[in-house]
Amino acid sequence: MTSYYARARCALWIGHPKAGEYLHAYDKVLTRYAAAGCARRAASILDMPPDARSRLLPLGILEAGKAIAKDPNNPAHTKLQAALKAAER
Numbered sequence: 001m002t003s004y005y006a007r008a009r010c011a012l013w014i015g016h017p018k019a020g021e022y023l024h025a026y027d028k029v030l031t032r033y034a035a036a037g038c039a040r041r042a043a044s045i046l047d048m049p050p051d052a053r054s055r056l057l058p059l060g061i062l063e064a065g066k067a068i069a070k071d072p073n074n075p076a077h078t079k080l081q082a083a084l085k086a087a088e089r
Contacts, residue, residue: 001026001029001030004022004025004026004029004030005026005030007022007025007026008022008023008025008026008059009056009059011023012055012056012058012059013055013056015055019058020058023058023059023062026059026062027062027066030066033066033070034070035066035067035068035070035071035074035077036067038063038064038066038067038070039063039064039067039076039077039080041059041060041063042060042061042063042064042067042080042081042084043080045057045059045060045063045084046060046080046083046084046087053087054087057084057087057088060084061081061084061085061088064077064080064081064084065081067080067081068081
C-alpha cells in the first residue's frame, strides 16, 4: 500500500498525466486503515503552503473521505473534508 501512496503523491506533485489513475489505484488498495491516520495525512496536506497544497488536494480529499467512511460519526473528519474541498476552489 505504501508504494501506491508514494506513487500517487509523487505523480500529483509533479503533475504527471497518470496522477488520477494512480490516485484511483491507491484508493482501491486502501482497504485496511485507521480513520485517524487518514485524517492526519489529510490535515497535513491542508496545513501545507498554498502552492504545495493545491498539488496534493485530491489526495487529501481522498484521505478525508476514507476517514469519514471508517468513522462517520466524527464531525472533525467532515469538517476536514469540507475545508479541503473549499481550498480546492
